[in-house]
Amino acid sequence: MSAALVVLRKELLDILRDRRTLLLGFLLPALLAPTLSVLVPGWTADQREQPSPVAVVGAEWGGDLVYGAQLEKLIRVVAASDPEAALRRGAVQAVIIVPPDFTAQLARGRSRIVVRYNPADQNSLFAKQKVFQAVAKFSLSVVEQRLQQRGLSRAALSPVEVHEEPIPAGGGGLVLSLLLPLLLAVWALTGASHVASDVGAGEKERGTLEALLSAPVARPALVIGKFAATLALALASTFVAGMSQTVVTALAPAAWFDAAARPALRAGAVLLLAACAFAIAAMAAAWLLALSFFARSMREANQYGVPLLLLVMIGGVAASTLEGVLSSLWLAVVPFVNVVVAMRGVLFGRVDPAALALTLAACAAYTGFGLLLAVALLRREAVIFRA
Amino acid sequence: MKSARVLVRAERLAKRFGTFAALTDVSFEAREGEILGVLGPNGAGKTTTMRILSTLLRPTAGRAEVAGADVATSPQDARRALGVLPEAAGLYGRLTAREALRYAGRLHGLAGEDLERRIEGLSALLDLGAFIDRRCEPFSRGMKQRVALARALLRNPIVLLLDEPTAGLDVVAARTVRRALAGLRDAGKCILLSTHLMAEVERLCDRVVILGDGRVRGIGTLAELRGEGGELEEIFVRLAGAGSVV
Known part of the structure; x- marks a missing residue:
């Protein structure tokens, strides 16, 4: 078994025994995602109707x-x-x-x-x-x-009478299209953040890093194994959040959304969404892992994750404004915002193949850069023994 | 002893952290079948020396070899020959001791029956049987120390770098560890033992290198160091230039 696989297997075993993982990685996305995006708007709509x-x-x-x-x-x-x-x-x-x-x-x-x-x-x-x-x-x-x-x-x-006739958009519906990309981005980061801090800074905090680095394992293999574990949990959180939200939207009372607002995704769109979710989770996992190796403690690593999360949220909220200001190709290279914009495109049924390809390529490049940074940090004495 | 192969060699090692000189001109050798005590007060450079030998720090000047491999230019070769018990010998709290040992073994390229057999052997040697299948989180310092020592020994390395291996152990466990170390020495291992316990040095070490302010203050067998007579503790205090033995 390759060293990276050994590390991945151990990290998954370790992380899945942590109750915080179950809470932050599975339970919260399952409950919070639909609450924020479907139930609250639905209740608000209900309130308006009363x-x-x-x-x-x-x-x-x-x-x-x-x-x-x-x-x-x-x-x-x-x-x-x-x-x-x-x-x-x-x-x-x-x-x-x-x-x-x-x-x-x-x-x-x-x-x-x-x-x-x-x-x-x-x-x-x-x-x-x-x-x-x-x-x-x-x-x-x-x-x-x-x-x-x-x-x-x-x-x-009023000499002109207007009849409204919404057509089936074939996309994600208004509510999902606006909220799902942002929520998936947030859960990718949240899921990755907890795991990255544990597998990176946690090694320093537990005093296991020296023994680990004394093993005859190349630094890139260690980073790849830990990255894969972080990515797996980030994807799991994102998947749970996405599924939970989709299911609750589909089951929500008819009064909450009109027919045009309900999701009707085709298989191709679901695959594109999965690719986008993978891209954002990989980018988040790589960067958070690098920050975690740099941090002195898990607490410090988590603190580094907060501004990143805020940036993603602000970027996600500002995405619609940015769409009107920047061209789609420029937007495709803005980290995190690019994936939010790409997912919105998929959900609205308006996919720009060139922009989507550039988005995925940019994410791959940012992920690679994050991993190289993590390896470089793990080779620096000042970082390994930073206390 | 003189004809035994040199397995650890430090030549004019120096290490600076910014303007602070942690090590200056440190040279010594350790051979197979030998336990070399690395002594010194806090801040003398023991841990820095151990970390250079375990490939975690690069020397600013000079060179160090482990089993013939330069620790700076061939760190992977050096790591394959090494078993390390670092100063911070932590464990993964959510893994059992057996799982932690399996992980370490696999990272060293061990697998299957061979790995399981070695774990069982070390469990018997270090008396881990009562808690090897329990999660490490609530372990006492002594239990953790024994598991960490087993981790260092897992691959049957020819060179062992042990930082305070009996720290936190009760009398019985410390004796078990000391016997194990003596047995390893007899089996031809080269052991560098950093410790503050003079009694342990007297019982185990064939030779001693005493560090003070990052320099070698004395090196030799206990008999050579005693020279004009006196207790090892007094010799240590005099050579290391320390006001007190910590």
Whole structure:
């Protein structure tokens, strides 16, 4: 058995006995990925669908406006002796103040209501939007009445009618396309980070490095074995996160996503996604391993991983903006961001073969560079005995 | 002894860390069938010497050979001849002692029945039987030290570099280790033994090299060093230039 395989086998045995591996590598991606990308947006969508509890001051003067809003299930009127206090403590999400002369002013042409809301509360913002929606519907009905009184129909006001007809995109659906690439990148790094710190800096911390380096094993073989173990766990985390998210998206209630937002990936797209996930996991494993060899302790190694994770998250979030600023070929050489952009392309069903090939080649180059750096660090006395 | 083959040779070794001279002009030899004690107070250069011989540090000047292989230019050849018990003799806590030994053996090219037989032999020699199939995490210092020593001996190396092999061992275990080392010497091994225990030196070492401030302060058999008489501890303190024996 080659030395690299010996190292890989030992590291996998060692790492899989660590409860933190099961937690960080498998359990968290299985639970957190769909929670962040599917369940929270789904619950938010649910929240939007529910009528918002609203207190109305002067409801008796609001007439059809308040009644219509309730009928449309946009708001639910809640009695409150002190509406302002109820809004502050969240018992109601908005307060509508209808003036006594609301109807009279409306008859004269234009009336006015006040909506009070809490800008720091997401639900209160939803409630405000729903009140605006209700007012827009009410206003439209008033306009229709006025048009009818003048012998005109609604068509005179909006001569063009639009019908929405979404086509099956054949991609990952909106939610998956936006979130899956970023989450896969984050889990590739998270999965690799824990293992890299253990197999690299952990050797120093446990006092096993000297004995290991005294064995007649070439440094590249040691690095390859440890890299392969780190990559395996990073891929496992990424796979668990991806599968968990895909399954939960597929099983999510119909109300959460419309048909066009649901994933419908073909086998080719899945293979391309797997290649992208492999590329990002390999890059993360190589770089984190090099940083881990440099670190004095596992704690320091984990600290090096945090800014890298932040950079990936910022890059991933900024990817859509960067797509409009940089050409796809330039983006293909920006580490980590390139894979996020490539995965989004696959999920949106818009694959640029040249950019994808360049992305995978760039990742291979960055991975190779990370491995060479790891070998070089493992040959430096100052790094081996850095304490 | 004089006709025995030289297996470890240090010639005018020097090692600097920045402006700090850890070793200056250190020369000595060790032969097959010999235990050479490497003595010195803390900071004298013992560990640096051991690390150069175990190929982990490159000398700034001079050269060192292990079994004829230059440690700087042919480190892999030197490593094949070496068994090393470093100062920090850690173990992988989530592996059992047997798994840790298998890993070390495979890294040294051992496999199958041969490897298992050697593990069993070392288990008997160092009395590991009671805990060899338990995970290393909760082991006492002495248990860890014995497993680490077994790891160093696994490949039956002709040169052993042992840094404080009996540190942390109880009286019985230390005696077991000392007997094992004496047996290895009798089997023709060349052993460099770094220790602070004068009684151990007197019992085990054929010759001694005393380091002080990175230089060789004395070298020879115990009888040669005693010369005008006196206890080894007094000789050590005088030659090493140390205020106290640590």
